[in-house]
């Protein structure tokens with residue numbers, strides 16, 4: 001198939017960016033979206049031009065590195081997958097595809113389609129852990145956990161930290177990301193001990209970093225490649241309330 | 247010349263590690279703050295080591311290529327992690343895990359290391375649960391286990407199909423806690439370019455800041471490399487795009503011996519290659535072999551019709567299917583180790599029974615399991631893998647059997663380390679997939695995660711401390727020394743040289759050609775002639791690379807092509823050493839299969855009288871051949887046998 005790409009190019013964090021048009025030809029339907037980008041980049045390099053910079057690594061939907069905003073959707077038009085799992089069979093021959101970086105203040109652009117998501121790491125550093133050291137812990141089966149709770153905790157822990165939720169939200173809210181981590185620990189006995197401090201510190205950090213408020217549009221849930229549920233946000237709000245009251 | 251001393255502690259096998267810990271040197275808490283440690287890599291090995299060293303009180307600087315430590319390649323591990331807990335009460339023990347690992351590795355691993363690994367395996371599970379890792383559980387609330395290849399017990403703990411992710415997020419959480427405390431300094435989007443040696447010891451690294459392009463210097467009392475495996479030398483592999491061999495290769499060129507470079511694991515269950523634009527291969531977890539049955543058509547005519555798209559596999563009646571693993575290996579069936587399963591698939595495809603449009607695929611069929619357990623059970627167990635398969639192949643594996651084929655997956659080889667995981671450069675430690683240590687010539691499934699976390703949480707914090715104990719009087723390092731200047735100049739020299747070529751071919755085009763040479767001659771089946779050919783072809787390719795590669799863009803700022811070029815420079819050298827090592831080893835063992843050395847039934851045939859050693863290669867300069875050193879392997883606690891998976 002032949003396609004017209006309209007790609008955001010920006011030389012550096014402070015440079016001005018603009019859309020540049022690139023046609024690509026003879027793309028196989030079975031190629032992945034990033035393989036299509038590779039083909040474009042190979043052509044650019046062969047012509048001595050700089051390739052389009054974009055983040056990617058595992059190319060199987062788990063590392064959370066890839067991050068493109070494609071035709072208005074984070075990770076493109078297909079459901080429940082990351083950009084690297086998107087395949088060209090989802091597009092039509094001759095189609096124009098608009099490719100942009102995540103757009104959110106707390107995620108500044110580094111170059112072209114790459115953004116800086118270290119704000120997410122900072123939120124985790126504020127409390128996304130159980131404060132235990134290596135060694136001296138009880139036998140694993142000494143902490144029985146209801147299967148139902150373990151499964152729900154796993155649903156929340158499946159978050160890959162890609163930032164699609166923030167990119168999808170008109171307020172650039174990080175509530176889905178933060179609540180997924182808070183929920184994972186809220187559902188497990190290991191997380192109960194520090195529950196109050198954790199939710200308070202993580203929420204404060206999130207606000208500090210300039211992420212916006214949640215206004216319940218559910219765009220985050222709709223675009224999450226891992227189907228993280230907004231029920232986590234409700235759970236976090238409860239945790240937060242309990243923390244404030246105690 | 248450095249002497250190869252594996253420093254295995256004296257005493258009975260089961261007491262070695264306990265004795266070591268009882269007698270090692272320790273650093274007093276107040277002195278730990280005076281000591282700096284560099285950790286390169288934030289996968290399971292690096293992340294867990296960095297967190298644990300920081301908890302002990304050392305100042306730790308940590309580096310990774312990705313934008314966050316949470317994205318290291320360990321995140322992609324799917325199936326599970328082994329431990330000798332014996333929770334299912336099915337006869338497991340530390341000894342059995344040790345035994346299975348040595349046997350699975352075809353008797354090419356060091357007994358003492360493997361025993362220690364099995365011994366601490368149980369602590370890992372305890373640690374991870376305490377961190378809040380949501381492992382799969384039974385209705386009674388206790389942990390669930392599944393089976394993996396090469397074992398007759400169920401000892402694999404898992405978190406759906408995302409075990410690596412959950413374990414890594416556990417290590418990342420511990421690391422985040424230490425960053426918050428201020429004793430870990432994290433440097434992301436940095437790539438280590440070289441190691442700085444002072445007075446014969448590793449004292450720092452030069453890193454490239456991938457955002458600004460600047461070369462930065464960092465000094466420390468000891469350096470730990472936990473930089474993962476080099477499977478991407480084959481271009482196509484299940485590894486992530488930035489997985490590389492450069493850190494290990496730089497260590498080798500600075501004097502660390504490279505152990506068993508040719509020992510590469512080819513994983514039997516990957517999605518087959520489909521086009522020349524393809525950038526990587528996708529693994530379908532080994533856990534699928536718990537419930538899936540592997541087969542090809544018995545009749546060549548059927549296979550041909552399938553290849554031409556004229557016949558559907560579901561139309562082939564039971565009696566015309568060859569479940570070749572169950573046929574050849576009745577005791578282990580579909581759960582034979584990876585090397586055995588991979589070769590058996592190649593054998594059937596080479597004989598003309600392969601499926602898919604290339605004929606290079608076999609079926610992994612869930613029909614019987616779905617009939618027996620119901621679709622919902624299979625979905626609960628493997629849903630995410632089935633979804634991943636469907637997105638890539640555009641076929642529904644609940645209805646049509648999956649197609650799979652072997653692909654490069656893991657490197658057992660790596661920097662040679664002693665019992666303390668220290669390389670032949672004092673002060674340079676190596677953990678995780680980057681070292682050669684525990685898996686011999688073939689790694690069993692779910693054992694890499696175990697090894698990474700064993701090294702990081704439970705081994706390196708002790709052994710590095712033993713080394714650091716006499717370093718307390720050495721002040722923090724100044725990075726303005728002649729050694730730092732020289733090493734930084736060397737790195738800059740390579741970068742300048744790459745830009746100066748100004749050729750016309752892309753980096754990827756060279757990498758792909760290298761990959762084909764490696765796959766054809768240093769892959770699943772090797773022989774003398776092919777290996778010799780590979781060596782000369784790689785040399786020529788390297789020459790052409792330096793005459794005609796194109797690296798556009800600037801030296802400063804983000805330059806992705808330059809990053810790739812720097813990695814391919816090293817792959818082009820490493821590939822040659824792998825071929826050389828494979829050529830030296832005139833036997834077949836584990837994943838190293840030399841066509842000249844096989845049993846009448848086609849199984850790998852070892853030659854213990856001549857090759858029961860770890861090869862450790864020493865770099866002798868660009869114009870000289872490397873020198874081979876041999877660490878003899880001594881088995882005192884295991885009877886060395888021909889591996890047998892036909893009968894239990």
Ligand SMILES: Cc1cc2nc3c(=O)[nH]c(=O)nc-3n(C[C@H](O)[C@H](O)[C@H](O)COP(=O)(O)OP(=O)(O)OC[C@H]3O[C@@H](n4cnc5c(N)ncnc54)[C@H](O)[C@@H]3O)c2cc1C
Nearest residue numbers: 287288289290291311320325326438474678679692694695
């Ligand atoms: C798809 C897949 C599935 C797998 N499934 C399983 C499984 O189910 N069970 C199992 O036991 N094993 C599995 N494995 C193997 C296992 O995941 C790996 O062997 C293991 O995770 C490696 O961990 P590591 O810490 O050694 O390295 P990695 O996780 O690869 O981490 C390497 C780190 O080093 C950094 N790095 C590398 N080079 C440099 C440099 N030059 N400068 C700075 N930083 C650098 C990277 O940024 C990264 O942080 C799987 C592997 C793959 C590919």
